[in-house]
Amino acid sequence: MSETKTPQPAQPFPGAQSVPAAQQFQGPQTLEPFPGPQAAQPAHTLQPVPPLSAVQTGQVPPQPSHAQPVQPAQPVPPQPAPSAQPRPIPQGSRALPMHTLQYRFDGPQDAPVLVIGPSLGTTWHMWDRQIPELSQHWRVLRFDLPGHGGAPAHPATAVGELSDRLLATLDGLGVQRFGYAGCSIGGAIGADLALRHPHRVAALALVAASPRFGSADEFRQRGVIVRTNGLEPMARSAPDQWFTHGFAAAQPAIVEWAVQMVRTTDPGCYIAACEALAAFDIRPELGRISVPTLVLVGAEDHVTGPAEARTLVAGIPDARLALVPGASHLAPVEQPGAVTDLLLTHFSTSWQDTLAAIPVPGTGATLSAPVLPIAEIAPAAAGPDGVTSGRPDPYDPGMKVRREVLGDAHVDRVMAGSDDFTGEFQELVTRYAWGETWTREGLDRRTRSCVTLTALVTSGHLEGLAPHIRAALRNGLTPAEIKEVLLQTAVYCGIPAAGAAFTIAQSVIQEETTPRP
Structure with missing residues (x-):
C-alpha cells in the first residue's frame, strides 16, 4: 500500500515561542463585522440563522492584536475540493x-x-x-x-x-x-x-x-x-x-x-x-x-x-x-x-x-511466546463475594445503569446511608435488580419505567415512586405519558392508590421540568 502524503503545516512565524502557561491579553476585542472568507465553499444546506459576520455589533474599546505575521504554508499536494456530499469511502477502508x-x-x-x-x-x-x-x-x-x-x-x-x-x-x-x-x-x-x-x-x-x-x-x-x-x-x-x-x-x-x-x-x-x-x-x-x-x-x-x-x-x-x-x-x-x-x-x-x-495502533494480536499444550484445566477461581470468574460480575454494569437511571445524587445518598447492616442488601439490589434485569435487551428503558411505575403503585410501595418518576423522565417518558400510566393504574389498582401516586408524581414532575435560574 502506498504511503499517504501528509499535508505540511504552516511554518512558525519569526521569533514565535511556545504558548506560556497562562497567556494574558488586556482588554476586550474590537467586534467589527468582517467580509466573508475569500473563495469560501458554499454550505451544504441553508442556514436558519445568519453568519456572525452579518450581525451588526456595537462598539467596545479595542484591544491590541498580539498576533505576528505568519509565513505562508509550504506547497503540498492539494486536498480534494468538497462536493455536495462526501465521496464514498474507498474500497478496503475499515x-x-x-x-x-x-x-x-x-x-x-x-x-x-x-x-x-x-x-x-x-x-x-x-x-x-x-x-x-x-x-x-x-x-x-x-x-x-x-x-x-x-x-x-x-x-x-x-x-x-x-x-x-x-x-x-x-x-x-x-x-x-x-x-x-x-x-x-x-x-x-x-x-x-x-x-x-x-x-x-x-x-x-x-x-x-x-x-x-x-x-x-x-x-x-x-x-x-x-x-x-x-x-x-x-x-x-x-x-x-x-x-x-x-x-x-x-x-x-x-x-x-x-x-x-x-x-x-x-x-x-x-x-x-x-x-x-x-x-x-x-x-x-x-x-x-x-x-x-x-x-x-x-x-x-x-x-x-x-x-x-x-x-x-x-x-x-x-x-x-x-x-x-x-x-x-x-x-x-x-x-x-x-x-x-x-x-x-x-x-x-x-x-x-x-x-x-505517532504510530498507528496495531490491529492484530501478537504472541510473546509459543503456544504450549494445555495439560490441565483448573477450576474457576472464586471472585469477591463468591462470584466466580466464569461469569462476569453484574455489579459494575448494574451500578452504571443504576446511576444513569436514578441519577448520581440519589445513588450517592443511598450508598452513603448504607452500613454493615444494609450494605449487602444494596449490593444485592445493584447486582441483580440493576445488573441482571435493567441491563437486559428485551425492553428499552422507557418501557421498563412504565412497568416499574405500575408495579410500585400496584404493590402500594409508594415510598419508591418519586425516584422512579425522575427516572422515567430521564428515560424519555413525557409528563403526559406518565399521566397515562397512572390513569391506567387507577382502573386496575384502585382510585386511592392512583390518587396518592398522582400527588407524588405532580410534585416530582414540577420540580424536574421547571428550568432553574
Missing part, C-alpha cells in the same frame, strides 16, 4: 458509520487541513471571526453537530459516535491528517479523537472544554426540560451561560443571534447531545493524549472554567494553558482576536507534520 456531518471548507485547497468543532446549541458560524486569518494558512473545515444549523437530524448519544461521523466525513474527503480545535462538546470530540485516533491528529486545541462536563444528573435533567418545554428555556438562558454581563449588555444583536441558534436546533438532537455529555468522562485517560495540546479558557467562564482547564493541563503530558481575560464560555465570539492569536501560535509551532510522529 468499516465506518453511515452518517456523516454537515461541513464547509474555507481557505486554499493546497494547505494543510484544520478542523474546527462547535459548542452545543451553536453552529459553525460561532467561528466566523477566526476564519479570515486561519484560512490564510490552513484549509479550514468547520462542521455542524447533528440537528444544528440545518444539519440532518440524526441524533448521536455518545461523543465517540460524533467522532466517528467526523472521521467518516474526513475519510470521504480524502483527509488523513489534520489539526483540530473544538469548543465545549467540540473539544470533547477532539479529545476523543486524540485518544482513539492519535495518528490522525497533528495538533489539538481544547476551548472551554473539560474532562467531564458537570454532572450526569445536570445534563439528563436538561434533557428532561427540553423534552417537556422545548428549547425555549435553553435559548433564554444561553446568554448568561455563554457571555459576560458586560458583553451581553454591549452587544444585544450578538446575544439575539446566539439565542436564535439555540431556538433553531432540533430538540431531539440537543437531548441526544446532552446524553453524550452526561456519559463523557475521560479523567482517567488524560495521560494517554500524546498530541501537543492547547487548553484555552475564558477567565470568566462559569460553565467549564479555569479549574476544569487546569485539570486538563495537569493530566495531558504535552499541554499548555491559555487564560483569556474578559471572556466567558464562547471565547471565540467574545474575544475573537485573542483566541485567533492563540490558535495561530499553537498550530504554527506545535503541528506534528508526519504520520510517523
Whole structure:
C-alpha cells in the first residue's frame, strides 16, 4: 500500500515561542463585522440563522492584536475540493458509520487541513471571526453537530459516535491528517479523537472544554426540560451561560443571534447531545493524549472554567494553558482576536507534520511466546463475594445503569446511608435488580419505567415512586405519558392508590421540568 502524503503545516512565524502557561491579553476585542472568507465553499444546506459576520455589533474599546505575521504554508499536494456530499469511502477502508456531518471548507485547497468543532446549541458560524486569518494558512473545515444549523437530524448519544461521523466525513474527503480545535462538546470530540485516533491528529486545541462536563444528573435533567418545554428555556438562558454581563449588555444583536441558534436546533438532537455529555468522562485517560495540546479558557467562564482547564493541563503530558481575560464560555465570539492569536501560535509551532510522529495502533494480536499444550484445566477461581470468574460480575454494569437511571445524587445518598447492616442488601439490589434485569435487551428503558411505575403503585410501595418518576423522565417518558400510566393504574389498582401516586408524581414532575435560574 502506498504511503499517504501528509499535508505540511504552516511554518512558525519569526521569533514565535511556545504558548506560556497562562497567556494574558488586556482588554476586550474590537467586534467589527468582517467580509466573508475569500473563495469560501458554499454550505451544504441553508442556514436558519445568519453568519456572525452579518450581525451588526456595537462598539467596545479595542484591544491590541498580539498576533505576528505568519509565513505562508509550504506547497503540498492539494486536498480534494468538497462536493455536495462526501465521496464514498474507498474500497478496503475499515468499516465506518453511515452518517456523516454537515461541513464547509474555507481557505486554499493546497494547505494543510484544520478542523474546527462547535459548542452545543451553536453552529459553525460561532467561528466566523477566526476564519479570515486561519484560512490564510490552513484549509479550514468547520462542521455542524447533528440537528444544528440545518444539519440532518440524526441524533448521536455518545461523543465517540460524533467522532466517528467526523472521521467518516474526513475519510470521504480524502483527509488523513489534520489539526483540530473544538469548543465545549467540540473539544470533547477532539479529545476523543486524540485518544482513539492519535495518528490522525497533528495538533489539538481544547476551548472551554473539560474532562467531564458537570454532572450526569445536570445534563439528563436538561434533557428532561427540553423534552417537556422545548428549547425555549435553553435559548433564554444561553446568554448568561455563554457571555459576560458586560458583553451581553454591549452587544444585544450578538446575544439575539446566539439565542436564535439555540431556538433553531432540533430538540431531539440537543437531548441526544446532552446524553453524550452526561456519559463523557475521560479523567482517567488524560495521560494517554500524546498530541501537543492547547487548553484555552475564558477567565470568566462559569460553565467549564479555569479549574476544569487546569485539570486538563495537569493530566495531558504535552499541554499548555491559555487564560483569556474578559471572556466567558464562547471565547471565540467574545474575544475573537485573542483566541485567533492563540490558535495561530499553537498550530504554527506545535503541528506534528508526519504520520510517523505517532504510530498507528496495531490491529492484530501478537504472541510473546509459543503456544504450549494445555495439560490441565483448573477450576474457576472464586471472585469477591463468591462470584466466580466464569461469569462476569453484574455489579459494575448494574451500578452504571443504576446511576444513569436514578441519577448520581440519589445513588450517592443511598450508598452513603448504607452500613454493615444494609450494605449487602444494596449490593444485592445493584447486582441483580440493576445488573441482571435493567441491563437486559428485551425492553428499552422507557418501557421498563412504565412497568416499574405500575408495579410500585400496584404493590402500594409508594415510598419508591418519586425516584422512579425522575427516572422515567430521564428515560424519555413525557409528563403526559406518565399521566397515562397512572390513569391506567387507577382502573386496575384502585382510585386511592392512583390518587396518592398522582400527588407524588405532580410534585416530582414540577420540580424536574421547571428550568432553574
